[in-house]
Amino acid sequence: MKKILKNSKLFTGFNENSIEDIVSASSLRKVTKGEMIFHEKDPAEAFFIVGDGKIKIFKLSPEGKEQILMITKQGETFAEAALFGEGYYPASAQAIEDSLLMVVHKDKFLTLVKQNPNIALSLIARLSELLHKLNRLVEELSLTDITTRLAHYFINIIEEKKLSGQPIVIQLAEKKTILASQLGTIPETLSRSLAKLSKENIIKVDGSNIEINDLRKLYSITEGL
């Protein structure tokens, strides 16, 4: 567990004592692909650190449409905010790969937060980051069409990974169904959006391989964002 903690973004740089403290508030949990970690409205009794694997956090509409709020991978945490809120998880979490999670139990962790200013500050930074991302999601859902969101998604990856080349090549990290749900749409619409960008020779799609042929045009689509 120590290793997971030290590899996690939230707790990098913490001293041994703090690490031990958190370990003592935690346990491990293995989940298999497709397994639910918690459901929306379940009482929030813990938050999680991903040691390995991939977890999606999502909401469902009554009709069954899914909106993914985030996907967490190795080193990342999820459901931190639920511990401080109204006592229940505001969304659901499901493993999209076999995963190993560190489960940090609420009560013990809250005590630690109160005692350890570093944890508190780290949390503030993390919550701010989450807010920023959700802000962004709201903006995209409310103010842009799906092709724009898709272009922006590609640009994010390119900038984050500092990809370059001619053409730039992106490997989609998720199935297209998952990507659709992240972008706030359904697979059919995503498919059409990809086809549209292809037809305009901005990208070339081959399965989950995307070649960016015209980065400039891609940027011009997201203009103003």
Add this chain to the structure above:
Amino acid sequence: MKKILKNSKLFTGFNENSIEDIVSASSLRKVTKGEMIFHEKDPAEAFFIVGDGKIKIFKLSPEGKEQILMITKQGETFAEAALFGEGYYPASAQAIEDSLLMVVHKDKFLTLVKQNPNIALSLIARLSELLHKLNRLVEELSLTDITTRLAHYFINIIEEKKLSGQPIVIQLAEKKTILASQLGTIPETLSRSLAKLSKENIIKVDGSNIEINDLRKLYSITEGL
């Protein structure tokens, strides 16, 4: 300024010393209706406490459509999260009434946060609350239609203010243009949505006065949320 602080949700129950500390990091600012407090992407140099008035926090699309993220009133704070993020405001803020703001300057405040665990804990709670609200907004934007959002908006008010009576009467706190932007739509669509609920005898609209004639149906619209 002390009075503003003590009336603010973020700092209720703080002792005199803490209050003094925050006051010493702050200044006052008067803004008139329509005045911009900051623009998206401005460097984030302060956060704000509303002493009086009403402020909208919003995003604009390149085409000019507006999405309101939140409306802050007396006692509430805004832009706290921007201080910990990437250094700039992720949205714009504008007064929708003449307002009086307490401006809490970034650098001094950050020092205080590090020294004063109570402030840090208070911030964590506030950021969690904001996350929860944004979660909700994402859910509504992505998964529900506008009539559902409107119904949910009414129910929220009814539950928050514990309104009752037969019929229940709601006074809209905002102009309908503003409400539309909060719900992620435009005035025309809101107007039609209100008309639809009226025609079904669920509500009765008279200007900014809304009578709820059929609370049960209103709930059934939001079923599942």
Add this chain to the structure above:
DNA sequence: CGGAACGTTGACATATATCAAAGGGAGTGG
């Protein structure tokens, strides 16, 4: 009083969801 902002309604355009069908790829069991 007069202009500006607000609100409503209609006709229309458009993006996206829905429904249906079919192909392809990966994995499983015989």
Add this chain to the structure above:
DNA sequence: CCACTCCCTTTGATATATGTCAACGTTCCG
């Protein structure tokens, strides 16, 4: 190794919600 199934993906036809544009009445405020 093949056949089968399941899931993912794409494409087409269609439905629907919402945005756009325009016109008009109302309210508010200087």
